[in-house]
Amino acid sequence: MPNASTGKIPPNPLHAHLGYWLRLVSNQVSGSFASALQERQLSVAEWVALNHVEMHPDITAASLADAMGMTRGAISKVLDKLQAKHWLLRTPSPQDSRAQLLALTRSGKRLLPAFTDMADANDNRYFSVLSANERRELRRLLQKLADAHRISAIPVD
Amino acid sequence: MPNASTGKIPPNPLHAHLGYWLRLVSNQVSGSFASALQERQLSVAEWVALNHVEMHPDITAASLADAMGMTRGAISKVLDKLQAKHWLLRTPSPQDSRAQLLALTRSGKRLLPAFTDMADANDNRYFSVLSANERRELRRLLQKLADAHRISAIPVD
DNA sequence: TATTGTTATACTCTATAACTATA
């Protein structure tokens, strides 16, 4: 039924796309988390690297770069910043002294929970308006999309 | 029930956040559309501006900047690029000659549907794995989030 | 004086590629 006969305002064609709504909400949620991290002088990439090293002790820089979908050059700079904060250590691998094994310092390990709390708070701030069932359903739909398209690179922005 | 008794692998704490899954999927969907646009030498910001001017003929640069959540300086560069492609015209307002009224050229209007088709194809590519009901539900949940948090800035990246 | 839009400048982030050290 055309708009002429219904009298409806023609919709903005952008709004017709699920990708539009996904980006609209995602930008807000991620943007406000990035701002919160920035107040602590931390970038999202640094935060992701911190988490990934915590999860995968003694990972190499190359593996981390792959997991984060970044080049080795870019990762190198991220690691520089974390090391400057004394939250991360690079030690040459005994097996192959070209490779750098990454590990959190005591100080890095100690601070990580505070950042996780910030992530929890940000998630809660946005998604608590949904019921538990709705949150479950949203997660199911997003995971179905991630699975179907084999999306695996960790978002770092 | 702790993991020790269930034998489950402790989940990556990042995965616990809905914001994580939202960003994971959103980055892929928007990234692949941005790549498609880039093959046509067009940025997402230019594409959004093109659509917005089409929807709001004779809008001023300042209003467009507000709608897109960009500064006037940034918008000015986006408009320069669109004008260089002969898709957009700036004409001084008769009421206030400081203001620039924006309009698509004939050529801009003619090309827009092709870009809309690209957006449709991208949306379809990702979301056709969901059933019609699931797509409706995903849209409902995202719009509920957008409404609840009064998210209105058009995503331009 | 205030506002519209442009321009100059700087900054962040990232990729590319040259480079060093090791294998």
Place this chain on the structure above:
DNA sequence: TATAGTTATAGAGTATAACAATA
């Protein structure tokens, strides 16, 4: 020769602030 990581360089994108023209 090939590979791990670093560094130098360049490019995109954007914000900030100084600016010119107009109100």
